[in-house]
Amino acid sequence: MPFENLNITEPLQRALTKEGYSTPTPIQAQAIPHILKGEDMMGIAQTGTGKTAAFVLPVLQRMSQEQKVPAPGFPRALVLAPTRELAAQIDQSFATYGQFLRFRHTAIYGGVNQGPQVRALSRGVDTLVATPGRLLDLMDQGYVKLKGVEFFVLDEADRMLDMGFANDVRKIVSALPQKRHSLFFAATMSPQIGELARRLLTNPVRIEVAPQATTVESVEQRIFFVDQNNKDALLLGLLQQKHLKRVLVFTRTKRRADKVASVLFKNRIRSDAIHGNKSQNQRTQALSGFKSGRLQVLVATDIAARGIDVEEISHVINYDLPNEAESYVHRIGRTGRAGAAGTAYSFCAADERNFLREIEKLTRTKIEQMDHRYHSEHAKSAVGAAAKPASKKSRSVPRSFGQKSVHRSGPRKSRNPAVRR
């Protein structure tokens, strides 16, 4: 079914054609007709399903059908997103899909000087994409007023709660007019999400694409059982393979992200790390390097990786398994997007063995094991106390980073990289 059948107006249609999008994704096909009718909606959809366009297109269409000049500080549409990267990316989607419409848009988020954001707001914006903290800050200072909001979108609501924004979201919602059109998106459903949705939405239609908590089908998944102190060598070996072109590596903590990035740097692998302790400028630079192909590898923590919209990530490597099984689904969803094939490699040490069991339970799949030169039977068969992380104290210095020799020399090329398969 082409986009034309969804009654998308000509300027939006033209932008879609220009972007090379002719067919709506399932979430778009299902959501757009309801949103165009003005119905509240709850969408259960993961990143990578095309959910941003599923709300950006109909919101723009409805706004353009009733042209108004926005008063300074009074946006007509408000989108709340959990991270700066996601906020910037959604704002970019407004710009892309609305390129043939007359409207003003901006994004506001923390970590950067508020001056340019305040100036954009004072000129008046139709659409405002915001992270909760900066929005409340600018509301307190009187630069944003929500009384004129006609469209409200809460994106990645589950991540919003995970990041501790529940109170901020509540405060923001209480400043919105009662009469509004609200849309709500989450990657997974939970009782808390259901409760939040009930509070925000009126008679919503519920749309769910890709069954909850199953992994993206186009992603090939493999597990590598390995001891912590061999993870660096295994990673270096894998990265020597030519087809690992654009690789997103996940670690469990910011500190480990920095350490892995430094190991890669010392081994002359074009890489950088992004996480919450990096400045906005550093993140932007790392991301654009990764997008342009200048960097082969981006090392990230779960939260920093939200909202990374880089096409053609060839591989996701879970250097550490996440301690929440759902994060695994989010992580591997970064590859194999929009129909492209992707691969997810996961390293599992003995103290992560139970995380793997949780992941396999959630995704109802047994992830195929990869045969490689650092294979650890100890990791594979770990049970009981050995299968979970030690207490925080004893974990604070990861063993793998004490192995200096690994930093200096990765596995030799002549012995063929890590994978034997």
Ligand code: AMP
């Ligand atoms: P999202 O789930 O919103 O993060 O979108 C995932 C990716 O799919 C983005 O790179 C979009 O540009 C792309 N995309 C969105 N809609 C379509 C479409 N109808 N056809 C092909 N790609 C799309």
